[in-house]
Amino acid sequence: MAATRGSSRRVFELFVSQIHWTLATKELRDYFAQFGTVRKCTLPFDKETGFHKGFCWIGFSSEEGLRNALQKESHILDGIKLQVQQQKRRSFRSQYTNEGETDMS
């Protein structure tokens, strides 16, 4: 069922890291809105410390927004550079790979 929901609500995601602690969702949203409609902005906060974890996901509603954002060479917010990259789908590799044993070692 998750797949059904996921595909019907596809968003175009950026992974943003090295976010300064002074910034929060609002600032990031406002900043990335210049590239396209920001559909979601997930900035996880650590419930133990009250600080965010320094990374977030920005979801654009169109691929265009994503592309625009990626095209910009560097993203500087409040004087500090953000690390911006496309969110890649995670691939799962087999956990149990056999150790290769060569005949002559």
Next chain:
Amino acid sequence: KVLGVPGLPNYHSTQEYVLQAITGFCFLFSTHLIYQARLFAIAPHQKGKVQEEPVLSVQNKQAQHFDWALNKLDSSVRRTGRITRTLLLRIFHDMCRTGYPSSNQALLLLRSCGSLLPEVPLCERTELAHMIWGKLQDLGAVYDASHYNALLKVYLQNEHKFSPTEFLSKMEEANVQPNRVTYQRLIAAYCNEGDIEGASKILGFMKMKELPITEAVFSSLVTGHARTGDMENAENIFSVMRDAGIEPGPDTYLALLNAYAEKGDINSVKQILEKIEKMEGYLMDRDLLQVIYSLAKAGYPQYVPDILSQMRYERGYIPDAMNLSLNLITQGLEDTAFQVFKSFPTLPSENHSETSMDYGNFFLQHCVHMDKPLSKLKQFCDELKEANMHSSPLQFTLYCALESKKAALAINLMKTMKEEGLPLRPHYSWPLLVGYQKEKNVQGTIGVLKAMHELGVEPDVETYTNYVLTNFDDIQTFRALLQENGCPFETEGLSVAALRHEAIYGTLENITELLYKDGRYCQTPPGPAEAVGYFLYNLIDSMSDSEVQAKEEHLRQYFHQLKKMNVVIPTNIYRGIRNLLAAYHVPELIKVCGYINTEVSALEEELEKLKAEKQPIGNVLKQLIVALCAEENMQKALEVKAKYEPDMVVGGYAALINLCCRHDNVEDAMNLKEEVFRKDSSVALDTNKYLALVKVLGKHGRLEDAINILKEIKEKDIPIKDTTVTSFFHILNAAAMRGEVETVNRLHESILTLGLAKPSTNLCTPLITVHLEKDDVPSALEATIDCYKKYGKMPRLHDILCRLIEQGNTELLQKAMDFVSQERGEMMMLYDIFFAFLNTGKYKEAKKIIETPGLRARPGSLQWFAEKCIATNQMETLENMVEMTQKLFECDRDEMYYYLLKLCKISNDWRKAEATWTKMQEENVIPRARTLRLLADTLKNNGQEVPFDVPEVICDNTKAVSRSIFCSNIFNIRTVVFIISPWCSTIYYRIRSIAETHIKGFTLNDAASSLLIITQVRRDYLKDAISTLKKVLESDMVPMSLAVIRLIQALAMKGDLESICTVEKMVENLATSIGLSRMLFVNNTVLAHIKKPATDLFLQYVDAGRVDDARFLLQVIIYQERNSSGQKIKTLLDLVPDFPDMKIVYSYLLKSLDNDVVSAKTLFEKMKSENIHTDEIFLKRLAVLLKNAGEPVPFTEPPESFHFYVNKLTQERQEISSHAE
């Protein structure tokens, strides 16, 4: 004449000593200590009787832990020259937990309590040392002189006042003999107090014991005299030293420099420095930093720049200066600390970001930790900012204040920031609020909100929701409190948060009330409809499947209520909500939800209007139909359709067909479909509408029609997505649940034969389900066997086995087991039956199965079952599985307990979690970090104390492989221990004898035997290894391929051809099944030959016409004999002039002639004279060789690269060999 001790031994230079003491001690100690630790861990216990295994594992653990702790401290000291209190305490608590601190561990910790802790106030460092001393002693650590000396060093570094005589008598009580270092340090202690008499007393002891007097003693005496105010005598020590035959070194000069610095006599300091320079003496920056410390401490900061200007900025200056800075801050001398900090030459970047160059973070942070006043902080920040050293010093200082929960300071800093025009944001208050939230400190929370309000920062929704409202039982009380404290209590943020809070914790009735009685929601420009719509959408979106299902009734009432209030929501939002609800499988709610999407009336009016104006109505008609469909008003939609039939467009039909399907109205759905096709036969519906038709047709038994629709999907090439396949499953499954065997079978067959989906376990499942639903287990078994034959899938086997067990149908059970055993192997069968017994609560039988000799862990299968248990909340079953697999070979115990804890967390059962933790300890399982975190979470969520250090989330992966062996069960740990230790055999024999006497019928299993072989190979007991292998094979066990490989390799190295042959014969039958390649034997035979004259074999090969083997041998020889310049091959050439393929020999020969141009040319001539064809690789290689040597190339050089020809040749060879096959 105390000082006249002749024959002073050669000591390390003092400088070296200081160096060691301050930075490198860990490193210098490490080799020695690790060695000791290992020895301690592995050497058999000598104290009397044989101990049981736990001792062994404890010691082993201890050794590992020691390495780890040492590395941690070591890297910290190496990187920064300091250790943090947190790190030290963490290691200390860790050691305490393991229970048996070794004496070197104790030493390591004690040693760290002095100047390595610049961030800790002096007295606290000593307190730490005492605490560690006492606690470790209680735990059984045994102290020797090294510990007492370490403690003395710490006292000195921490300027701790104590009585040296008492110290000595304590040592005496403990029966520990003081040594030279003890006396030296005691003298230093006396001298620091200016007590020359005391120092002399100790010197007397030293003389009595004929201990040598070192420079350190003289340096102490310089300090001693100086501190009594007698500078003349202090200076005199220098001549006394020379009389004693010791040339004063930097240490003594440093003592004198410090003495003048303490007096504020900068001129003398400068003079001495000049004198040292003239003498070509050398003081390190580190020494000068000490002078700065003395100046600052004695109250002469004005002279600090004089010393700073003398720095050479050696390597390591910055960490040293940083530590001085920190130390000065700790001791209240932050102004001098700042001076020192500003003297840093090229400031290193403290963070990776290129755009910001922020220096001084360490400084600001420590100032905050040491509670420096705001004015001071502001002053530092201003200076940093002005000097362009830091881009945002105030923000960083605020960060530090927040991090260390210094609320008052944080608020004041924010005030300052506001004055400076810096933005303040609501989330700045979160770290403080989090603290109060944890403490349930309402006053604190309100205080922060009030302060923020005064700063003009109104909390946003997140602030209220996540950090504030959870502290209050009801919102009214909270509002009242806000009002009392002069805070706004009717902000939009609060209202929305209240709403959300209710949505999460409260009832929907309350939300409705909030939504409608609170006028604020209706003020926003798009009107209440929009707001309510989005609220609803987000509310439902944020709920999980089960939540929606659980709250279905609530939602239904809520929708009704909204309807009663004449609330409508825009269609686009309604559609979104409808999709969500569809995904949650709550079709009933969709219907109710439709009531509040009422734009029908408006559309009807418009339609009538357009009709009256004789304008085209197609579009509006479609909208109306769609709106009616959204309302689920089928009857009216059909009426509208009938009324305006000529104007109907495809979109309207499609919506209507779908609506009829949803309402189970198969007749109308099919009629509509035919109707629209009559209008336009090329029309295709979308995938979902077709699927809806298939579903409803199947449900009404119109199987042929359903199959026709499937055919149409194929014919019209309707796109099939993953979700379509899922829908197929649901259609099939629905039919299966109705028990309609024919429907299921035929639909499934059609889907597959039409190629609409590939066979999968999921899609096959209904074929079996349909029988199980009718409780017809024999047919179900038949169906699954059939399925396996047709599609290679075995769906629902587990359920079938469970049913058979429940029914006691042994005959069929036997049949099923035979089938599985035959198709998937005995091991899989055993697991299948094990899980079935577990699942049906037949634990005794399950236990018997899992104890089958030779059975080993299959992590994938165990995981499948564990996750099944977790998903269905079967705690008892899971617990039984975990317990029963305790002895299972290679079973990852941590993994098993992890599953159990996962379920504990889900069911929020902290008692069970805690019991699991105890069990793990009982079993000596070392938990992985994630297991501990899971346990900690469960305990914390239930307000329980966490009895251990929760590991941080850091690169767990790297450790996973190396540590995983320690997570396995006990027997595994034993085997691992004997593999890794060089004393392994002794231990192994001990373990085996213990096992044999304690465990009835104990024999080593396959893997353990294989490990034994590997061990024997390592210890070079090759004969033993061969006989072990023989025993293994005789008892029908299967050795691991690795064991055979290691054995063969070792034999090859010995040149033992005969034994290689023997082993090859022994494992002949097994070779392929355990994955031993023939090349293993060939290669190693060759290797064995190399250890003998190689030519023998080469000739044998040539004789036997085994060209490939001969070629390979040449290759190996060339590889091995690179340095002998082709001499061997030349010899070989002489020996075998008729080698069948001389081309190859020559090419290898050229290859081996690294840069021997003359030989290469001779070779080329020889080949030409013998008319041997030279291939491109040969020519290319030769050309390169000649060109590199600056020689002309007497032939046309092949134009492509070398690699090109290599690839070409490889390809050619492959083609030849494939033709040959």
